[in-house]
Amino acid sequence: MSAEELAASAKLSKEEKKARKEAKKLKKAEKAAKEAAVQEGIATEEVKEEVDQEEDESRATSVTVTEEPPKKKKKSKDAESSETPTSTAAPSESDNPLLSKKQQKKLAKASAAAAATSSAAAIPTPTVPTTFTAEHNTFLTSNNITLTPSIFPPLLSIRDLPINSKLQPFLNKFEKPTPIQACSWPALLRKKDVVGIAETGSGKTLAFGVPGINLLSQLPPVTGSKKGRGQVPGQIQMLVLAPTRELAQQSHEHLSAFGEQVGLKSVCIFGGVGKDGQAKELSQREARVVVGTPGRTLDLADSGELDLSSVSYLVLDEADRMLDAGFENDIRRIIAHTPGHKKGRQTVMFSATWPESVRRLASTFLNDPLRITVGSDELSANKRIEQVVEVLDNPRDKDFRLTHHLRAHLKAHPNSKASPTRILVFALYKKEAQRLEYTIRRAGYAVGALHGDMTQEARFKALEAFKTGQQNVLVATDVAARGLDIPDVGLVINVTFPLTTEDFVHRCGRTGRAGKTGKAVTFFTGENHEKSLAGEFMRVLRDVGAEIPKEMDRFPTTIKKKEHGSYGAFYKDTTNAPAPTKITFD
Incomplete structure (x- = not known):
């Protein structure tokens, strides 16, 4: 190769480096502009179009540069910053220099997070009535319901539920909420801890399931890399504990059908079968909801195959039955794997009775809960x-x-x-x-x-x-x-x-x-x-x-x-x- 060719090659390499350096600055400015656009409530369609266009451009990274880029005069940092574009509109192919794969991944991840945040922000904050009317008082009296304290009036119509619009059609097939549902939903949608005491067969699964799934539909999914055989760290955001595998499977079926309306996946874990298959399902299904029995849940959590560090909605179903079966220590150890209520965890407990053991557990792990008693908190049979x-x-x-x-x-x-x-x-x-x-x-x-x-x-x-x-x-x-x-x-x-x-x-x-x-x-x-x-x-x-x-x-x-x-x-x-x-x- 002649000396002239070597000089031309060196000059080209120098210009490429300079172009890449300017591209980095351009992408940083674009990222900041996108985040500002999301905070201001701008629709995410433009952001998605930018990501799609940039992905198309990323496929051209293997193309060899054949034309010498034009020479540019050196400018001061102030001059460069003054010319940095601040608009969120996607730049054309001629304005977007080629990026490395690492830069492309970072940009795609930031865009996905921004889109999820914007989508969550589009869901209205639940608003429930706070004034008791004569109709509310009649409903409470006729169903023998006691609210302690009496803060939120019951929600008497399913169509008045302030939830994600995608969830509403699933509930419209029910004529009206059951007493425990009508009283639980207003408090749980306000992210308040709740203790519900009601007879079996009273609709408790949807009582805690509707607010839980609605909450997760507003939260962006946790992103990260897998570690070993476990799922993505912090992926699980809703945990439901049940005393038996049959009850766990039932709750899982209901929550899966309801969560499908907003793209949420659920996994059921219980003893009596090999745990390797359940650990594999946790890592492959990308589930954000786990329903399980205390023994198997603790086993997977202690082994590191179930990460509960991001649980924001915790449910203890049939709490009295779990305590009667000797699961109190397991429950306490499982809760220790989750964030505390000071970090935003909402805790829900349902029970058929209100014995001292259940009261003690509630006072330890629930934060100033609303107690809803349908009927008597003593053991009672169904009058029907x-x-x-x-x-x-x-x-x-x-x-x-x-x-x-x-x-x-x-x-x-x-x-x-x-x-x-x-x-x-x-x-x-x-x-x-x-x-x-x-x-x-x-x-x-x-x-x-x-x-x-x-x-x-x-x-x-x-x-x-x-x-x-x-x-x-x-x-x-x-x-x-x-x-x-x-x-x-x-x-x-x-x-x-x-x-x-x-x-x-x-x-x-x-x-x-x-x-x-x-x-x-x-x-x-x-x-x-x-x-x-x-x-x-x-x-x-x-x-x-x-x-x-x-x-x-x-x-x-x-x-x-x-x-x-x-x-x-x-x-x-x-x-x-x-x-x-x-x-x-x-």
Whole structure:
């Protein structure tokens, strides 16, 4: 190569460097202008067009420069800054010099973040009424609702919900909100912590799901790079904890269907299956919502495969049940993985009862919550459920009475696949469930089972067959008594009374859901544990106006109210004892 050619090449290289340097300054100015445009509420269409045009230009980076760029006179920094364009309009190809791949990635990332922020800003801030009217007071009184403190009036119409317009059509299929939904939504949309106490089947999933999904639709997704097998750091922004895998799967199904309206993905994690597949799903689905049981959630969080550092909406569903199952320490450790309420985390807790353990948990992790009580905060059954109690002297009579009720109910509903024909039969132990399944099948009924000895796949199949009407009878232990949302169960039969009256209430709660009526039949023998629960059982029946058989009078009517580790049960109440009379002497 001649000396003249070398000189020309060096000169060209020098001009290229100078052009690239000026291009960097130009891009910095454009980025600042775009951010200013977003803050001022300018539509994002121009920004998207710029990104698209710049991506087209980036494909030309491999083209070799063949023409010598024109010489430019040196200018002072002041002169250069005065000529820097401040308009957000996209420059033409002749004005945009080529950028490196690193610069292109940075520009694309900044543009995406600006677009997400602008899109979120376009959603109006929720506005809910703050003045109670006579209609609001009538609604609270008729549904026996207590608000503590009484700040936000209930939202009586779904169409008045101030949420993302893309979510509204999904909710319009419902006629009106349930009591717990009407009272929860105004507070949760204002980003206030809430404790909801309501019976099972009252619509609590949408009560916390609607505000949560609406909040995430306003937040930009977290961007970052994956670390190991886990998901993008900080990707999870909504966490729902449930006591059982069945309840977790139900909540996941509802939240997935609702979140799809705004492009949100959900992942369900629970024990009983390998965690590697769930960890892989977390990393591949780009989910922003996780629904899980405490044990598996803590396992994945401790191993670093589930990052909860950006959770802004935390839900503890069926909190009393999780505490009864011994998950309190797991819950506390999981919450420690999330940001505190001072960093913006909103916490929601739902429970069927309000015992001391739930109060203690709420006081620790919720920030000045609004407490919504639908009905009583004591254990109470659903008043829409017809309660039938049969006191049996001989436990062997249970099989005969069971087949009698099955035959009578199915005869009243001849369509085998109609939803009211679904019958849920509860047993106390796994062996009893297996025996009852065999007895019912031998009587000629299509029956499935649900208990702890079954594999997860077999449980899925049994539930699906029951939901679709392929099998209209399902035998289950108490593992299925809490949280299962099977539409239109017509009859619940308690073959053996559960170990607690709480479990009795939640067994019966599988019917009469979502404002519908139902029926529950309970066989009571007074054997073993049943005798000590007779008083509390009668109290629950009396509170809902159910008829108490005279045969129950032979059982103790006392109720153990309080218990101390050192003193034991030291206060009792009687259910139907006569009031004490004062004895006087003449």
